[in-house]
Amino acid sequence: MARQQSLICKGCWQQMHVPIPLRGALSVPFRVVGLRPSRMNPNTCTFCELMFKRVMKATKITIDATILFADVRAYTSLSQSLSATAMGDLLDIFYDECAGAIWEYDGLLNKTIGDAVMAVFNFPIRQENHARQALLAARDIQRRCAARKAEFAELTGDAGVEVGVGIGIHCGELSFGEFGRTHRDLTAIGTVVNTASRAQSVAASGEILVTAAVCQRVGDDLRDRIAKPYELKGFDRPLELYLG
């Protein structure tokens, strides 16, 4: 699928109604002053990343958003049997497919942590139903990774392990901004993030697990799903999760 690329920054247009050109001849003078497509979402700009300080005059904001975590199952056992090059190639495919799917649904590819990616939906591009966008992105990640099964198999060779992806999604209010004094990091923190990460940790290969909050917001598409309780590290009570 061809990645749709916006000519102007969707974030700046939506928040300030300023058309910042991202591509083509018009973007050249903007690039000179450091305004270019963000590496977290090429349809937004580097200015959006810094919007807190320059526009919102704050380093942190509280937003309603959806968090998606995806990771490669069996990564730890694979890392013991595969060469560093093969592991690198495997992660390249995984990251590329995750990025493609997340950007397709206007999410922010916030972080890659080892064999996992974390995405934020509803910032800086606002989305009415960000939970649904995240779910669609998750399904797209599963589809895209399944389509590259043969390449994964070639890389893992005799390891006898099938590469699969597990995904967790949760939504709600979280804190987004710059954290840390010496090493400044633009990211989201809070229970919503931890819960999404925990949901991902129990998702089997090929599975998408979402919380009740996500189910509720997505509506029709997930109406018939039956909750399954999961015992999660750091949670007093089992967490009810639904197949997405």
Ligand SMILES: [Zn+2]
């Ligand atoms: Zn922008």
